[in-house]
Amino acid sequence: MRKCSLLMMLVIVVLAIAFSTTACTDKKPEAVDSVAVSDTIDTVPEDTLVTMIEEQPMPKAADELFDDFFFNFAGNKKLQRKRIVFPLPVYAEEEFLHNISARQWKIDHFFMHQEYYTLIFDSRSQMNLVKDTTIHHVVVEKIHLADEQVKQYVFDRINGLWKLTKIVHHSARRGYNASFLAFYNHFATDSLFQARSLEDEVTFTAPDPDDDFATITGTMLPEQWDAFKPTFFPHGTIYNILYGQHYTESRHKIFVVRGISNGLEMEMTFNRRQGRWRLSSFSY
DSSP, X not given: OHHHHHHHHHHHHHHHHHHHHHHHHHHHHHHHHHHHHHHHHHHOGGGHHHHHHHHSOOOGGGGTSHHHHHHHHHHOHHXXXXXXXXXXXXXXXXXXXXXXXXXXXXXXOTTGGGTEEEEEESSTGGGGGGGOSSOOEEEEEEEETXXXXXXXXXXXXXXXXXXXXXXXXXXXXXXTTHHHHHHHHHHHHOHHHHHHTEEXXXXXXXXXXXXXXXXXXXXXXXXXXXXXXXXXXXXXXXXXXXXXXXXXXXXXXXXXXXXXXXXXXXXXXXXXXXXXXXXXXXXX
16 A cells, blocks of 8 residues: 555656646747747837738739739739839830839839828729729829829739739829829828818717727717827828729819728728818728
């Protein structure tokens, strides 16, 4: 009986030592991993998505929807070079400037590092074009608001594959969005101008300050703007994607901000009356 007791105690001690050793071994790498992950997030958060895209081959189905293709094109440098028709012609307005060879091309990550992109529509029906798989011509615009310059990247679907076929530089003053872009540049950077550029009543949907998982919808007056306005407005350099929508001298603009893998979604609707743009509704 005593031998059995001693044997049982020995087994318990051995198991306790083994468990203790394993626990210590498991705990130490976890501490190292935690520091490594934290350091990565603090130092290169904007590169994480690009790195993930570069490590994964683009699915063949991505060519069906332009957005799926473009996120891979912007994030994967190997794919980007393969999907450019070299020599790539560059134009200023309608005038040919020069060609860019494959050797001269510098990888462009577009809006990937700013973690959001912007879109401009004349109507809600135009927004449906984003999911249209039948389109074969798309233009990505890089808009420098301060100097009113636009750089257009023209993409065409050739034999089922999206490819960059040319670049066009032009003045924002000559486009159908000229009036709105000039207004928005001021609106995005001047809080006093924002308050003066609101409809008498503005409908909104915003986060509920009392519930992190809910939103509130209502109508606000211009004097309540500071209490309900979005936390930021894209400015400086913004992007726009033309999925085939044909702009006119519209008195109605929908400005959309969409985050890249961060859940951000903001929409602002502006109307032009008597030569002045005003915000009529927003949600975020």
